[in-house]
Amino acid sequence: xxxxxxxxxxxxxxxxxxxxxxxxxxxxxxxRRAVLDAAGVxxxxxxxxxxxxxxxxxxxxxxxxxxxxEALVKENGCAELLRLLRDLLGLPVESAGYTDLGDMAGxxxxxxxxxxxRRLIDRSAAEADDDGTLYDHPLLRLEIAGHTAYxxxxxxxxxxxGAFHVVEVKSFAVVDGQAEPEKVAAxxxxxxxxxxxxxxxxxxxxxxxxxxxxxxVLVCPENFANRPVATLVDVRRELAVLRRQLARMTRVGxxxxxxxxxxxxxxxxxxxxxxxxxVAELRDAVRRVDARYAPECLSTCDLCFFxxxxxxxxxxxxxxxxxxxxxxxxxxxxxxxxxxxxxxxAPGEGQxxxxxxxxxxxxxxxxxx
Amino acid sequence: MSERLDELEERISALRGExxxxxxxxxxxxTRSLRADLRTAERAWDLxxxxxxxxxxxxxxDSRAGGGASxxxxxAGPPPxxxxxxxxxxxxxxxxxxxxxxxxxxLGVPSAARMLVAVHGxxxxxxLKGTQLASLRRDEERSFRSSPFARPYYLCAALTDRLSxxxxxxxxxxxxxxxxxxxxxxxxxxFLTSAVRVAEHVQRISGPGGEAPPAARRLLAxxxxxxxxxxxxxxxxxGAEAVARAARAELDVHAADDAAARAEIARACERLTDAxxxxxxxxxxxxxxxxxxxxxxx
Numbered sequence: 333x334x335x336x337x338x339x340x341x342x343x344x345x346x347x348x349x350x351x352x353x354x355x356x357x358x359x360x361x362x363x364r365r366a367v368l369d370a371a372g373v374x375x376x377x378x379x380x381x382x383x384x385x386x387x388x389x390x391x392x393x394x395x396x397x398x399x400x401x402e403a404l405v406k407e408n409g410c411a412e413l414l415r416l417l418r419d420l421l422g423l424p425v426e427s428a429g430y431t432d433l434g435d436m437a438g439x440x441x442x443x444x445x446x447x448x449x450r451r452l453i454d455r456s457a458a459e460a461d462d463d464g465t466l467y468d469h470p471l472l473r474l475e476i477a478g479h480t481a482y483x484x485x486x487x488x489x490x491x492x493x494g495a496f497h498v499v500e501v502k503s504f505a506v507v508d509g510q511a512e513p514e515k516v517a518a519x520x521x522x523x524x525x526x527x528x529x530x531x532x533x534x535x536x537x538x539x540x541x542x543x544x545x546x547x548x549v550l551v552c553p554e555n556f557a558n559r560p561v562a563t564l565v566d567v568r569r570e571l572a573v574l575r576r577q578l579a580r581m582t583r584v585g586x587x588x589x590x591x592x593x594x595x596x597x598x599x600x601x602x603x604x605x606x607x608x609x610x611v612a613e614l615r616d617a618v619r620r621v622d623a624r625y626a627p628e629c630l631s632t633c634d635l636c637f638f639x640x641x642x643x644x645x646x647x648x649x650x651x652x653x654x655x656x657x658x659x660x661x662x663x664x665x666x667x668x669x670x671x672x673x674x675x676x677x678a679p680g681e682g683q684x685x686x687x688x689x690x691x692x693x694x695x696x697x698x699x700x701x
Numbered sequence: 702m703s704e705r706l707d708e709l710e711e712r713i714s715a716l717r718g719e720x721x722x723x724x725x726x727x728x729x730x731x732t733r734s735l736r737a738d739l740r741t742a743e744r745a746w747d748l749x750x751x752x753x754x755x756x757x758x759x760x761x762x763d764s765r766a767g768g769g770a771s772x773x774x775x776x777a778g779p780p781p782x783x784x785x786x787x788x789x790x791x792x793x794x795x796x797x798x799x800x801x802x803x804x805x806x807x808l809g810v811p812s813a814a815r816m817l818v819a820v821h822g823x824x825x826x827x828x829l830k831g832t833q834l835a836s837l838r839r840d841e842e843r844s845f846r847s848s849p850f851a852r853p854y855y856l857c858a859a860l861t862d863r864l865s866x867x868x869x870x871x872x873x874x875x876x877x878x879x880x881x882x883x884x885x886x887x888x889x890x891x892f893l894t895s896a897v898r899v900a901e902h903v904q905r906i907s908g909p910g911g912e913a914p915p916a917a918r919r920l921l922a923x924x925x926x927x928x929x930x931x932x933x934x935x936x937x938x939x940g941a942e943a944v945a946r947a948a949r950a951e952l953d954v955h956a957a958d959d960a961a962a963r964a965e966i967a968r969a970c971e972r973l974t975d976a977x978x979x980x981x982x983x984x985x986x987x988x989x990x991x992x993x994x995x996x997x998x999x
Contacts, residue, residue, distance in 0.1 A: 407815055408895075409888020411927040418929065425929065425954055429885035435861055435868045465885075559926075 335588050336371040341598025345372025348481035353474070354521035355632035357573045360580070363587050364623035365633060369476075370584040373597050375634035381599065381607045382615055384637035394503075401503040402486065405551055405560050410466050410487065413499065416551060416562035417489060421497075427465040434469030442482045445471040450533060456490050457539045465490055472529035476581065485526040495545040496534075498526045506552045506561055516550070516565065518631075523548040524570035528578075546571060587621075595620055625650045626657075662686060709746040716742060797833045798841070798856055800825070801871060809898050810891035811859035811872040811881060820895075823920035824902055838871065842980040849975060857979040859883050862966050864973060866981025874979050878970055884962030886955050893948040893955075896924045896931075900945035913941070 348369070356369060368375055379386050405412050409430040417423040433449050440448075449470040467488040474481050487499040500523045504515045527548065531541035547564045554561035595617055602608030618638070625639040625648070633639070643650045647665040649657045662683055663669045671677030672687045673694035679687035716739040723732040795803075804821040805812060812820075814834045821829040841855045855874040858866035860882045872881045883891070903921050907913035913921075918938045925931035925939040931947035932939050973982050 403815070407813065408892040408924075408927075411889075411892050414889070415927040415929075425951060428889035428951075428955060430888040431885050432861075432868065436863065436865060 335585070339367065339371040339588070339596055340373050341596050342600050343374070346374045348476045350483045350522050350525045353476060353481065353525045353574070354518065356577045357521050357524070357570060358632045359624060359626060359629060360573055360577050362624040364618065364621040364635065364639070366580060366584055367587055367621050368597065370581045371597070374599060377599050377607065378597060378614070378618065379634045379638055381609070382611060382618065382638050384635070384641060386634045386636055398503040401553060401558065402501045404558060405501050406468065406487070410468065412560050413466065413487065413551065416560060417549070420549070420562045420564065423465070429465040430468065431466070432468045433471070442471060446473050446482065450537070453533065454537045457534060457537065457543065472526060472533060474525065474529040474532065476578065483526060483529050488530065489549065495543050496530060497545045497547065497549050498523050498530065499549040499551060501551045504552060505555065506563065507555050511552060519550055520548070520565050520567045521570045521574070523550070523565070524567040524574050527567060527571060528574055591620060626654050627651070660686065706746065706749050709742055709749060713739065713742050713746065797829070798837060800829050801834065801837065801856055802854065802873060804829070805856070805871060805873050807898060807902060808895045810894045811867070811870040811883060812891070812895065813869045814871065816895065817871060819920055820899065823916040824899070838980070842976070845979060846976055855979060857881070858981045860966065860970060860981055864970060864982040878967040878978070879960070879963045882963050882966040882970065884959060884966060886959040887963060890952065890955050890959045893928065893952045896928060896948040897945050897952070899924060900941040900948070903941040907941070
């Protein structure tokens with residue numbers, strides 16, 4: 333752990349939220365992200381200091397829209413959600429309990445709210461005949477590389493066949509039964525984080541963690557109206573990726589050990605409040621850790637523009653997306669691929685097959701163009 | 702016409718004199734009947750004046766303060782049916798707390814600001830904005846703490862099983878404690894009760910064979926969405942009667958459990974002071990003390 337503290341420098345570690353943890357699972361191959369996150373480095377500030385601030389975060393309109401839709405689903409004791417669960421999962425009419433776990437006097441600190449959530453979930457897991465069906469504003473906890481992250485899922489529903497279901501309310505539309513796959517994937521990744529946190533909690537309490545269903549309930553507006561519709565989404569794959577990634581973070585030591593000693597991403601502020609570190613020095617430090625850039629990073633990682641610039645500088649095929657990069661296995665740069673296609677570069681060992689395909693594609697384009 | 706007005710004014714002043722004597726003699730039954738006579742006379746006077754002067758701006762006076770609320774509390778007779786139109790003029794003249802009280806009396810259960818705004822907008826035809834409710838509960842609490850029970854009613858909080866003020870739920874201080882506390886099933890029960898009350902109100906203002914205003918029907922349709930069996934198979938607005946019936950059917954399922962849970966919380970509330978009983982206690986887990994696994998927090 334000392335090593336990670338050195339990497340971060342003398343600033344407090346940045347807490348993780350569900351979105352950040354989910355983003356980890358989006359690109360498991362990226363060492364740069366794994367190291368920076370494990371050390372709790374403020375990636376946003378790092379990117380800004382490097383001169384590549386990410387236009388990151390949601391738009392204010394999207395947040396307002398999301399909140400309004402969530403309020404609609406949750407109003408009157410989750411009346412709409414109850415209707416959806418009755419339709420979708422056959423929730424019996426008797427199960428209509430609603431407990432707002434965030435409804436505590438004053439503004440209690442996170443650990444206190446977590447305790448309250450823990451106690452109530454424990455009670456409902458233990459008692460067969462419990463009133464609670466919907467738990468609003470629960471606060472869960474997940475250990476991320478030695479740090480505690482508090483997570484707040486939208487709703488946790490219980491008693492659907494004795495299982496807990498995580499409910500995720502999102503404001504993107506499901507039109508004619510179809511939603512944008514990328515957005516569904518992002519929601520599934522985020523919900524997987526909650527499922528994992530809830531399972532961890534049940535396990536700590538001595539209950540069977542598998543009582544948390546791997547199927548989450550995704551609630552979205554239907555078609556072009558504001559009427560909510562619910563779908564079950566299987567998050568087993570996301571869970572597996574997430575577990576692997578979190579395990580990697582705890583084993584991040586291997587990656588860190590391979591880094592030169594004394595390396596740091598220190599962003600300690602100077603007298604003027606801005607990081608005192610020279611930009612060039614920080615850039616070299618960040619470049620020491622390999623990144624695996626993909627265009628998807630643009631929607632999940634603060635450092636995306638820096639990595640994209642780096643990949644563009646190398647002429648890397650990563651810029652063209654994962655599919656192209658995988659299809660061009662063994663060919664590192666765009667120039668090399670073009671050279672192979674027009675025959676100006678002789679294919680090396682093991683490159684004969686891809687070179688043949690590239691030359692064929694080149695000929696097709698030449699004839700068409 | 703002015704002779705009639707003179708006559709009425711005489712009668713009103715005579716009645717006032719009698720009331721004064723009756724109050725002094727502590728004859729409460731007589732006082733009550735005299736007061737009723739006085740109100741009738743005053744109403745007749747208002748009507749006579751209105752007939753005298755057709756485009757009367759005096760009418761809003763009729764539904765000022767307590768008069769309007771108590772008429773609705775009884776909830777019968779033709780005057781409430783007339784009120785939505787009259788309310789168009791009267792609404793803005795009423796203070797916010799008065800309007801919130803009206804909406805709460807109509808619903809009869811602890812309600813969130815969103816619901817109050819929707820109900821007031823659809824049924825009382827007066828503007829009420831969510832932002833106006835933001836500091837209402839705090840103002841009421843301050844008023845109560847500076848001079849307890851000085852007002853006939855306070856807009857207070859609903860209490861959770863932790864005996865703290867529930868976030869965002871409004872209630873009326875004159876309601877019995879069992880109605881002002883919320884257990885796990887209360888959110889659903891209160892929603893269904895509100896649906897029944899709104900449906901009944903819509904029936905009332907539409908009258909036999911008549912149609913309720915569109916805003917009222919829309920509100921009812923929206924509430925009916927999440928009540929099983931309330932929405933007709935085809936498209937179109939659900940009938941008020943059908944909504945009330947469906948809501949009552951589900952209410953029957955939850956009523957007993959909910960009443961038991963509420964009674965338990967209400968019993969625990971006896972430990973609270975007057976102000977805490979209205980606006981929420983600060984001690985976290987008084988109610989939870991008797992439950993298993995609740996011994997940690999103090």
